[in-house]
Amino acid sequence: xxxxxxxxxxxxxxxxxxxxxxxxxxxxxxxxxxxxxxxxxxxxxxxxxxxxxxxxxxxxxxxxxxxxxxxxxxxxxxxxxxxxxxxxxxxxxxxxxxxxxxxxxxxxxxxxxxxxxxxxxxxxxxxxxxxxxxxxxxxxxxxxxxxxxxxxxxxxxxxxxxxxxxxxxxxxxxxxxxxxxxxxxxxxxxxxxxxxxxxxxxxxxxxxxxxxxxxxxxxxxxxxxxxxxxxxxxxxxxxxxxxxxxxxxxxxxxxxxxxx
Ligand SMILES: C[S@@+](CC[C@H](N)C(=O)[O-])C[C@H]1O[C@@H](n2cnc3c(N)ncnc32)[C@H](O)[C@@H]1O
Numbered sequence: 001x002x003x004x005x006x007x008x009x010x011x012x013x014x015x016x017x018x019x020x021x022x023x024x025x026x027x028x029x030x031x032x033x034x035x036x037x038x039x040x041x042x043x044x045x046x047x048x049x050x051x052x053x054x055x056x057x058x059x060x061x062x063x064x065x066x067x068x069x070x071x072x073x074x075x076x077x078x079x080x081x082x083x084x085x086x087x088x089x090x091x092x093x094x095x096x097x098x099x100x101x102x103x104x105x106x107x108x109x110x111x112x113x114x115x116x117x118x119x120x121x122x123x124x125x126x127x128x129x130x131x132x133x134x135x136x137x138x139x140x141x142x143x144x145x146x147x148x149x150x151x152x153x154x155x156x157x158x159x160x161x162x163x164x165x166x167x168x169x170x171x172x173x174x175x176x177x178x179x180x181x182x183x184x185x186x187x188x189x190x191x192x193x194x195x196x197x198x199x200x201x202x203x204x205x206x207x208x209x210x211x212x213x214x215x216x217x218x219x220x221x222x223x224x225x226x227x228x229x230x231x232x233x234x235x236x237x238x239x240x241x242x243x244x245x246x247x248x249x250x251x252x253x254x255x256x257x258x259x260x
Pocket of ligand 1 (some may be wrong): 007008011012060064065071085088093136137158159160164165174211
């Protein structure tokens with residue numbers, strides 16, 4: 001990261017969504033086994049009972065991680081994806097519209113998420129649901145949150161704020177912004193990494209604010225949420241993939257009990 005460059009400038013100038021996908025989601029990287037398969041299995045187990053459901057689901061920061069929606073979306077009618085980078089907005093729209101040149105989402109779901117079993121059907125249904133991609137920034141210098149006509153029954157976010165926030169205080173402020181978009185009684189599904197300080201796309205290094213489990217739990221509780229699930233999963237293939245240094249992935253689900 002060039003000295004003096006803000007994270008916003010770093011992402012706007014250097015983050016390339018297709019390069020990110022190709023760096024991490026290859027058969028031999030080990031990244032998927034390290035990071036996604038087990039959390040996805042937990043999500044399927046939790047959401048398949050239908051006990052957690054509602055009208056509106058928002059994914060915050062979902063381009064290459066749109067697959068996080070797969071275990072969850074059936075329980076909601078309206079789906080919004082909030083993205084900040086123009087390239088990511090375009091990428092998600094192309095994937096959802098099944099643009100012939102962007103059917104990589106298929107690879108994603110079939111290969112990475114075979115826990116979805118019927119991945120063709122799953123994708124087709126997700127594409128038919130009411131959904132919209134909204135461009136908004138949650139982590140700007142002034143705390144801000146997109147204006148939506150409704151609050152969400154569920155917000156799902158994965159590997160986003162910890163990448164774009166410049167420090168722990170900013171992370172807490174952005175998480176609070178995000179929680180303000182959730183109805184009382186609704187839930188936050190947070191997928192993140194523990195002990196991560198960077199990731200690489202090619203030769204470009206992206207810093208990550210390094211979190212431990214206690215910080216994460218406290219940050220979530222401080223904004224009026226009660227944690228109902230917390231799964232920390234050790235990384236197994238440490239040596240195979242050196243483009244990032246996380247030690248665990250966490251899947252956290254929390255219920256919003258009050259506005260803070
Ligand atoms: C490294 S990607 C994380 C992967 C992402 N979750 C996905 O599914 O592709 C970075 C994410 O941060 C978002 N982002 C980058 N700069 C941002 C900013 N200043 N404010 C809010 N989000 C930002 C991007 O839109 C993107 O979703």
